Amino acid sequence: MTTASYLTTQAPAADTRLPAEWRDFLALTKPRVMTLVVFTGLCGLLAAPVAIHPVIAFTAILCIALGAGAAATLNQWYESDIDALMVRTAQRPLPAGRMDRQSALHFGVGLGVFSVLLMGLAVNVLSAVILTASILFYVVIYTVWLKRRTPQNIVIGGAAGAFPALIGWAAATGRVETLPVLLFALVFLWTPPHFWALALFMKADYAAAGVPMMPVVAGRRATRTQVFLYSLPMAAVAMAPYAMGLAGALYGAVTGALTLLFVALAARVGFSREEDQAAMKPERQLFGFSILYLFVVFGALVADRWLLA
Amino acid sequence: MSLPPLDPQDEIRRRQKSRAVVMALILGALVILFYAISIAKMT
Numbered sequence: 001m002t003t004a005s006y007l008t009t010q011a012p013a014a015d016t017r018l019p020a021e022w023r024d025f026l027a028l029t030k031p032r033v034m035t036l037v038v039f040t041g042l043c044g045l046l047a048a049p050v051a052i053h054p055v056i057a058f059t060a061i062l063c064i065a066l067g068a069g070a071a072a073t074l075n076q077w078y079e080s081d082i083d084a085l086m087v088r089t090a091q092r093p094l095p096a097g098r099m100d101r102q103s104a105l106h107f108g109v110g111l112g113v114f115s116v117l118l119m120g121l122a123v124n125v126l127s128a129v130i131l132t133a134s135i136l137f138y139v140v141i142y143t144v145w146l147k148r149r150t151p152q153n154i155v156i157g158g159a160a161g162a163f164p165a166l167i168g169w170a171a172a173t174g175r176v177e178t179l180p181v182l183l184f185a186l187v188f189l190w191t192p193p194h195f196w197a198l199a200l201f202m203k204a205d206y207a208a209a210g211v212p213m214m215p216v217v218a219g220r221r222a223t224r225t226q227v228f229l230y231s232l233p234m235a236a237v238a239m240a241p242y243a244m245g246l247a248g249a250l251y252g253a254v255t256g257a258l259t260l261l262f263v264a265l266a267a268r269v270g271f272s273r274e275e276d277q278a279a280m281k282p283e284r285q286l287f288g289f290s291i292l293y294l295f296v297v298f299g300a301l302v303a304d305r306w307l308l309a
Numbered sequence: 310m311s312l313p314p315l316d317p318q319d320e321i322r323r324r325q326k327s328r329a330v331v332m333a334l335i336l337g338a339l340v341i342l343f344y345a346i347s348i349a350k351m352t
Contacts, residue, residue: 018317019324022331055349059342122346 029069044168060171070112134163158191189234228270
């Protein structure tokens with residue numbers, strides 16, 4: 001299906017006589033998801049061993065946020081048909097018919113181009129190139145290509161969410177080094193247990209929308225095993241900065257304790273045989289804890305850096 | 310007692326006005342940001 005035919009055939013019945021509210025444009029950027037993106041980007045920037053002018057630092061974080069907002073908008077523009085089929089996403093501006101698809105497309109493309117240009121002109125070219133790659137990766141590789149085709153969608157798509165720390169570091173230093181690559185790998189390996197924990201107790205939603213998430217295609221048992229197995233290399237990568245001498249004792253202690261808890265929760269999910277979505281407490285606990293985990297681990301890295309400094 | 314029906318023209322103008330206000334605030338913020346970036350680059 002071409003983009004043009006997709007645009008015309010998949011358009012929901014929006015009341016296009018009314019201009020969309022500005023709040024709906026804001027909702028397209030997924031502000032809650034953006035919080036984690038901004039935080040990891042900020043941590044990548046603050047963990048870098050060089051000083052950066054506060055205005056340039058603010059601009060870099062703003063560009064990361066706008067780039068993430070652009071990617072989220074284009075994701076919702078492309079997925080409005082399946083969003084309409086899932087309870088969790090049916091009230092988003094496009095499936096709910098509060099906005100026409102063309103406005104969303106223009107907003108997403110405009111936001112993405114603006115964020116990359118501003119990053120390139122005000123910060124540096126490397127961070128703009130990585131920002132471009134992250135937006136294209138999320139929209140083209142994950143949303144358009146993988147999400148509807150393979151249960152491994154979020155494994156590879158997870159790379160898109162792993163870019164902000166790398167961009168933050170590149171914004172500060174103009175280089176890509178070992179520590180930000182480890183942070184990239186940490187978020188990349190954290191993504192499957194995080195999303196599959198959600199998919200386990202939202203399986204019916206994904207099945208209704210025809211999205212081939214792992215629990216839908218391979219079943220809950222295989223997904224649980226994968227959740228546990230992915231948590232092991234994630235734990236190794238989380239501890240690598242400390243083991244390699246790139247982070248200090250504070251990071252080692254905090255990350256060590258939280259990673260043990262993460263693996264324990266993943267093991268509970270891994271060995272659970274629960275099939276009733278309402279009774280999936282370990283899965284909900286892992287999903288909630290995984291968000292806290294990433295916030296605290298990245299925060300510990302920055303605290304460690306600043307205390308050492 | 311039922312509320313009087315909402316005039317579509319009033320609703321369109323209300324939405325246009327709120328979007329114009331938000332756009333003005335964003336443009337104002339960008340003016341300040343570009344000015345600050347220029348100063349930061351010069352120093």
